[in-house]
Amino acid sequence: MTTTLTDTKSGKMLIDWLRDAHAMEKQAEQMLSNTARRIENYPELKARLERHLDQTRRQADLVRGCIERLGGDTSMIKDMTGQVAGLGQALSGLFVGDEVVKGSMASYVFEQMEIASYRTLMAAAEHCGDLETKRVCETILREEEEMADWLENQLPDITIRFLSLAERGGTAKH
Ligand code: MG
Ligand code: FE
Numbered sequence: 001m002t003t004t005l006t007d008t009k010s011g012k013m014l015i016d017w018l019r020d021a022h023a024m025e026k027q028a029e030q031m032l033s034n035t036a037r038r039i040e041n042y043p044e045l046k047a048r049l050e051r052h053l054d055q056t057r058r059q060a061d062l063v064r065g066c067i068e069r070l071g072g073d074t075s076m077i078k079d080m081t082g083q084v085a086g087l088g089q090a091l092s093g094l095f096v097g098d099e100v101v102k103g104s105m106a107s108y109v110f111e112q113m114e115i116a117s118y119r120t121l122m123a124a125a126e127h128c129g130d131l132e133t134k135r136v137c138e139t140i141l142r143e144e145e146e147m148a149d150w151l152e153n154q155l156p157d158i159t160i161r162f163l164s165l166a167e168r169g170g171t172a173k174h
Contacts, residue, residue, distance in 0.1 A: 005128055006071050014124045014133070015072040018063055021117050025060035028110060032056060035103050041165060042100060045158060049107070052147050059140045066133045104151060104158050111148035118144060 005011035036049040067074055118141040125133035 005130065008128070010124065010128050011070070014121070014128050014130065015067060015070055017117070017121055017124060018067045018070075018072065018133070021121060022060055022063045022067065024114060024117060025056055025063060028056045028114070029053065029060065031107075031110065035107070039100065042158060042161065045100075045104065045154065048147075048150055048154075052143075055143045055147075059143065062136050062140060066130075066136055069132065070130065098162065101159055101162050104155055108148060108151040108155065111144050111151060114144040115141060115148060 006015065032049050032053040036046050036053060039046040039049070064074060118137045121137045122134050122141065125131070125137060
């Protein structure tokens, strides 16, 4: 990859957005592991969250690799962005009441944000002529789309299971 990319405005922007994406993945990692750990009565959801947690860890490494390859300073990598902080709180809060339903909704919204981020990154990378970053982002995008599709399909089942358990047990166990 060209070493002059960091000197252009677009190149700097691309690296900035990659840093944001890295922060987003670190946030996702925390949310997924917190949520998966708490879930008991939804084995499929738990397993899918754990699988996506593995994918998310690899995604963070891949994004970091793009930043490093472009000569970006990885010590500047932020741990969190304000953009995702609110969603993070929604997912890492105590599991009370209907939190498994709200957590699933928040996970779905988070995946949509990731999809938007990687679509943006793909366009920026192409504009900068960084086809390797574009390829990496496309690979990650597919995983986010798969996760979003899965959650979208499962939301009704999760909701119905939650309501059934609540009716049966009186208490809403997760
Ligand atoms: Mg991700
Ligand atoms: Fe994701």
